[in-house]
Amino acid sequence: MQRRAFLGTLAAALAPKLGWADVGSPAFFAAGKQGEAFFLHGLSATGGSLFQVPLPGRGHAAAAHPTRPEAVAFARRPGTFALVINCLTGKIAHRLTPPEGMQFNGHGTFSLDGGLLMTSEVIAETSEGRIGLWDTQRYTRLTDWPSHGIGPHEIKRLPDGRLAVANGGIRTDPVDRTKLNIPDMRPNLTLLAEDGAPLDQIELPDLRQNSIRHLALSGDAIAFAMQWEGDQAEPVPQLGLWTPGSAPILCEPSAKDAFAMQGYAGSVAATLSRILITSPKGGAAMLFDGSGKALATHRRADLCGAATTPAGFVLTDGNGAIWTADDAGLTPLATGTAQWDNHLVALT
Amino acid sequence: MRALLLALLLTTPAAADTAEAVHDQIRPGYAAFAEAAQALAALDSCDPDQLRPAFHAAYDAWLSVGHLHLGPAEDEGRSLAIHFWPDPKGLGRKAQSALLTGDPAALQPQAFRQQSVAARGLPALERLLYPAEPLPADACPLIKATAADLSDMTGDLASAWGPFGDLLLTAGEPGNTSFLSAAEARQALFTQFAGGLEHIADNRLGRPLGTFDKPRPELAEARASERSLRNVTLSLKALRSLALALNPTIPKTEATFDQAIALADTLDDPTLAGVADPQTRLKVEILQQAVRATRQAAIAELAAALGVTLGFNSQDGD
Numbered sequence: 001m002q003r004r005a006f007l008g009t010l011a012a013a014l015a016p017k018l019g020w021a022d023v024g025s026p027a028f029f030a031a032g033k034q035g036e037a038f039f040l041h042g043l044s045a046t047g048g049s050l051f052q053v054p055l056p057g058r059g060h061a062a063a064a065h066p067t068r069p070e071a072v073a074f075a076r077r078p079g080t081f082a083l084v085i086n087c088l089t090g091k092i093a094h095r096l097t098p099p100e101g102m103q104f105n106g107h108g109t110f111s112l113d114g115g116l117l118m119t120s121e122v123i124a125e126t127s128e129g130r131i132g133l134w135d136t137q138r139y140t141r142l143t144d145w146p147s148h149g150i151g152p153h154e155i156k157r158l159p160d161g162r163l164a165v166a167n168g169g170i171r172t173d174p175v176d177r178t179k180l181n182i183p184d185m186r187p188n189l190t191l192l193a194e195d196g197a198p199l200d201q202i203e204l205p206d207l208r209q210n211s212i213r214h215l216a217l218s219g220d221a222i223a224f225a226m227q228w229e230g231d232q233a234e235p236v237p238q239l240g241l242w243t244p245g246s247a248p249i250l251c252e253p254s255a256k257d258a259f260a261m262q263g264y265a266g267s268v269a270a271t272l273s274r275i276l277i278t279s280p281k282g283g284a285a286m287l288f289d290g291s292g293k294a295l296a297t298h299r300r301a302d303l304c305g306a307a308t309t310p311a312g313f314v315l316t317d318g319n320g321a322i323w324t325a326d327d328a329g330l331t332p333l334a335t336g337t338a339q340w341d342n343h344l345v346a347l348t
Numbered sequence: 349m350r351a352l353l354l355a356l357l358l359t360t361p362a363a364a365d366t367a368e369a370v371h372d373q374i375r376p377g378y379a380a381f382a383e384a385a386q387a388l389a390a391l392d393s394c395d396p397d398q399l400r401p402a403f404h405a406a407y408d409a410w411l412s413v414g415h416l417h418l419g420p421a422e423d424e425g426r427s428l429a430i431h432f433w434p435d436p437k438g439l440g441r442k443a444q445s446a447l448l449t450g451d452p453a454a455l456q457p458q459a460f461r462q463q464s465v466a467a468r469g470l471p472a473l474e475r476l477l478y479p480a481e482p483l484p485a486d487a488c489p490l491i492k493a494t495a496a497d498l499s500d501m502t503g504d505l506a507s508a509w510g511p512f513g514d515l516l517l518t519a520g521e522p523g524n525t526s527f528l529s530a531a532e533a534r535q536a537l538f539t540q541f542a543g544g545l546e547h548i549a550d551n552r553l554g555r556p557l558g559t560f561d562k563p564r565p566e567l568a569e570a571r572a573s574e575r576s577l578r579n580v581t582l583s584l585k586a587l588r589s590l591a592l593a594l595n596p597t598i599p600k601t602e603a604t605f606d607q608a609i610a611l612a613d614t615l616d617d618p619t620l621a622g623v624a625d626p627q628t629r630l631k632v633e634i635l636q637q638a639v640r641a642t643r644q645a646a647i648a649e650l651a652a653a654l655g656v657t658l659g660f661n662s663q664d665g666d
Contacts, residue, residue, distance in 0.1 A: 033660065060666065077666055106666060153666070213666075227665075233434035233551075255465060256425025266661060280661035283418075283539075299422060301536060302659035318660030319535070321528055332525050339660045 020347060023069045023087040024050040029345045030305055030316055031059025031073060032338025039338060040073040042087055045309060047322035047334030053085045053092070060106040061154070061343040065136065066114045072096070074119075076342075077153070078174060079104030082119060084139055094139040098132065101125065102144075103174065107154040107343075110136070111194075112161050120152045120165070124174035127151045129167050131196065145196035149188045150181075156215040156222070161194040164222050168211040170229070182229050187212040189224050191244050200244050207250075210236055216308075218270035218290060224248075225277050228263030238265040239277050241292050251275070251292035260284045260297050266342055269306035269313055276313050276325060280304040280342075285315060285325055298330045305344030316340035365654060366533045368593040370513040377413040377586070378509050382502040384409040389499035394488035396477045399495075400573075403477055406498070407470055407575060411582035415544030415590075418536055419515075420508035426501050428465040433569055434551055435466060443467035444475060447493075448485045455493035457500065468497055471570070478572035535656035537594060542651075542658060544587050545643040552580050553636040556620045563623045574618040581612040584639070591646060595653045604645040608638035 020026065026042035033039075038055040040062060053073070060076040069087040082104055084094035098104050101124055108119040119132040121144065129147030134140065147155075149167020156164045169187030171180045189212050191200040204210060209230035216223045221243045228236050235258035239251040253260060261279035268277045274295075275288045283301040288294055300323065305316030313325040314333065318341075322334040388402040414431060421427040432440055443464040447454055454463065466472075473494050476487045516536070519527035527533040551569070556576070558564035568576040588605040591598060615622075615631055622628030651657060 076664070231436055233436050256428065258425075258465075259428065260422070264665070266666075280659055280664075283659075283662070299418075301532070301539065302661050304661040318662070319528070319532055330525070332528070335528055342661055342664065342666055 018069055018088055019067060020064075020069050020087075026050050026064075026087070026347055027309060028307055028314065028347065029062040029064060029071055029073075030338075030343065031055065031062065031341040032320075033058065033341070034338045040071065040083075040085060041338065042071070043322070043344075045311075047314070049337050051087060051090055053083075053087075053090050055083065056081060059341050061108075062345045063108045063110055063117070064345065064347045065110055066112070066348075068114065070136075072108055072117060074104055074106050074108055077103070077106040078122070078124065078172070078177065079106060082108065096134065096139060099141065099144075102130065102132070104132075105129075105151070105153055108132075109155055109157045109163070112157065112159075116142075118155060118157070118163065120147070120155045122151060127171040127180075129165070131155065131163070131165065131192070133196075145192065148190045148192075148198050148201060150186070151211075153213040154215045156217060158217065158222075162199065163192040163194075163196075164215055165190045165192060166212045166215050166224060168213045168227075169208075170211055179229070182209065185209060185211065185229065187226075189215075189222065189242060189248075191222075202242055202248050204240070204248070204250075207236060210238075212240075214265065214268045216268040216270040216275065218275055219272050221270075221290075223268050223270045223275045225265035225268035227265060230263075232263050235259060236263065238263070238279070238286075239268065239275060239288060239292070241275070249292045251288050252294065253286060253297070254294045257284075257286065257294070257297045260299075261286060266304040267306040267344070269308050269346075271308050271312070274313070274327075276306055276315075278303045278306050278315060280318060285313075285330070287325070287327055296327050296329075298325060300330055304342045305340050307344040307346040309346065314344060314346075316344045365594045366516050366519065366530065366537065369537050369590060370509075370516055373586075373590050373593045374413065374416065375506075375509050375513055377409075378502070378506040381406070381409040381413055382499070382506040385495075385499040385502040389492075389495040391495075394491050399477055399491070403470075403473055404573070404575070407570070407573075407579075408582060410470060411579060412586040412589075415547065415583060415587060416540050417543070418540055419512040420505050423508070424501075424504075425465050426505060429461075430469040430498065430501060431471060432466045432469060433471050434555055434567070435471070436567075439464065439466035440472055441475060444472055444490065445484060447490055448483060448487065452489060455489050457493075457496060460493045460497050461500070468494060469501075470498070473498070474570060474573050480572060531655055534594070534654040537590070538651055538654055538656050539658065541587060541590050541594070542643055542647065544583060544590075545639055545646070548580055548583055549636050549639040549643070552576070552583070553620070553632055553639065556623045557629070557632055557636065558623070560626075560629070563629065565619070565621045565624050568620045568623075571619045576620045577612060577615060577618050580635070581609065584609050584612060584642075591650055595650055598646070598650050598653065600649050601642065601646045604638065604642040608635065608642050611635045611638050 027045040028043040039052040042050045082096040086093045105120040117134040121130045129152035130144040133142040151168040169185040210226040214225040237250040242248040262282040264281040265277040302318035315323045323330040384406040515526045516533045519533035520529040556568040
């Protein structure tokens with residue numbers, strides 16, 4: 001063994017085990033832009049920045065290790081980087097690059113015990129979906145699984161270890177994101193076992209041009225948010241609820257707000273009794289009850305990030321504001337740190 | 349002293365840009381629209397010939413504010429209820445046909461405002477005043493209900509723009525949680541402006557244009573009342589005024605606007621039916637390009653002057 005490596009191992013063995021409390025117990029992660037620079041921030045429950053780490057390009061989403069103070073920042077699609085950040089030192093501990101011919105697709109999640117990182121990926125040439133698996137001891141690549149669809153975007157681990165995959169269905173140009181198969185796209189929502197075996201899958205045969213892209217959990221139901229690629233003059237739902245084993249429920253907005261989201265949901269977050277989707281295009285957040293009934297629409301330009309805390313919903317926007325949201329409206333929580341990127345990720 | 353000066357600087361009222369737009373364009377525009385809709389509703393007639401001039405006047409007035417989909421226009425789905433278009437599934441016609449032959453109680457003002465947004469507003473009136481085929485029942489009660497509802501909505505809009513306009517004008521002041529800075533107010537107006545130009549290019553011109561192999565003249569806006577081109581011209585003029593209110597020194601944007609308006613003025617094709625003919629189609633395509641060029645010029649020049657961009661996330665898409 002090299003002396004340095006041996007000392008490293010020794011130090012690691014002797015060091016007290018550090019956890020999230022040692023970095024101020026961030027409640028959320030969000031990527032953002034400040035001037036022309038990009039950062040990942042750890043945020044407190046009140047929206048204050050506890051630490052920030054520079055990113056080499058525009059970020060998208062993040063994933064937090066369940067126990068170690070380690071976060072992974074994902075580049076926006078098509079992603080060439082994912083950075084494992086030691087939140088204690090603010091240093092980049094590992095730079096993950098997808099295998100040759102693959103691209104990260106913006107999202108990832110840790111296994112229940114934190115031993116594995118799973119990343120949503122595509123084969124660049126075909127947009128065929130894969131779930132990359134990484135050993136989190138040293139962030140080495142282990143293998144990958146098929147995602148059972150085209151263009152997977154968000155992936156979400158269920159509390160029992162199963163993995164929900166939003167296969168957006170869109171084949172894109174590997175370089176410029178041009179969409180290549182809109183007339184015959186076929187998104188799906190796939191459920192994988194802990195070992196990657198496919199367990200169940202749904203499609204929306206009447207809404208094939210509604211790309212299933214983002215996920216949240218509401219009790220046993222998987223809330224899925226969609227982006228409409230069909231005629232923008234057709235009113236379609238942006239939210240669905242799926243309890244595996246039963247048929248999906250589509251959640252229609254109220255008629256007067258049928259176009260409030262402009263066919264586009266950018267994020268979804270859920271509690272047991274409420275589901276919230278955001279639309280930066282429409283400048284709106286829409287709230288539904290647990291059965292999928294539309295309750296309220298709140299307006300705010302460029303809203304996108306959405307996450308839950310025990311107290312309710314927290315949202316971020318591209319103008320730099322952070323909000324709490326409930327049935328009654330939006331309340332400002334903090335402003336001015338950064339232009340917040342698409343996703344706000346709660347540390348759970 | 350320095351702290352006081354700083355505090356004064358920070359609470360400077362909204363700059364002329366937002367103020368000009370609200371005072372000189374938006375509020376007067378909504379007031380004129382309400383007046384025109386009221387005049388239409390006040391006519392004691394169901395004769396299409398008698399109603400058409402007032403219908404056109406209200407439609408014209410709407411075009412000076414129809415690109416504004418924020419604040420009071422979003423509340424209660426008013427913007428949709430005033431102008432539900434495009435309507436590729438023909439939802440408006442279906443809902444209206446149910447109202448024509450259904451329980452007249454649905455035409456009472458309180459009940460009527462609960463009806464589908466697709467069955468209300470200007471396109472709904474157009475279908476009654478310019479029916480493509482004979483209507484299944486006497487249209488008079490529905491015409492009256494639709495005109496009264498439009499008048500009510502425009503009145504509500506005009507009064508709601510008092511307080512909502514104040515929110516834009518006091519952007520960044522303590523307690524204003526709608527617009528957290530003056531730049532946010534400018535950005536909100538610029539977003540509406542850019543969306544308005546996009547709507548002209550993509551929908552008003554783009555829908556009838558369809559593709560070269562499959563033009564869709566039947567999809568033109570307000571075709572029955574032969575307003576398709578007029579709507580393009582009037583909304584271009586309204587957007588030009590809004591741009592100049594936001595900033596008077598935008599020579600490139602102004603030039604591209606003038607080019608587009610000149611093209612529209614010389615296009616002798618009120619319903620844009622020419623999209624089906626390869627010769628005249630080209631003229632509509634050139635107009636569409638000119639509208640898109642105007643949007644690009646404004647993004648480069650006006651947005652920069654206002655210190656705003658189109659949304660960070662809304663333009664990203666993922």
